[in-house]
Amino acid sequence: MTNFSISTRQFDRFGMGLSGLCLVHCVATTVLFATLASAGGLLGSPLIHEVGLFIAMVIGAYALVDGIFEHGYMMPSGVGGFGLGMMAGATELGHNGGSAIVATMVGVGLLALGHRLNELARD
Helix, strand or coil: CCCCCCCHHHHHHHHHHHHHHHHHHHHHHHHHHHHCHHHHHHHCCHHHHHHHHHHHHHHHHHHHHHHHHHHCCCHHHHHHHHHHHHHHHHHCCCCCCCHHHHHHHHHHHHHHHHHHHHHHHHC
């Protein structure tokens, strides 16, 4: 019988990769909105943002909180949690202007930094 387990380090790496994909999504959506308004509507759908935020919250909560128990440092979790908060807050800004995009990108960057700090604290 095979014992299947995913390490928290793998969750941190997955979280960092997901953060990178989110940044690509934000930039692609902005470019598509600027050039092809009808095609940009699909990527700018609120459902995509809500599902993405939910996935980020689940992975971030698991990996960052588990890191506190593993290495004892709270800073990675604090940085990542602040990033998640910025991402959640950005969903309430709507698509008026670029403030939601900037807030989301900063939040994603902070979440990725939190995952990286978590990974470094384990070493």
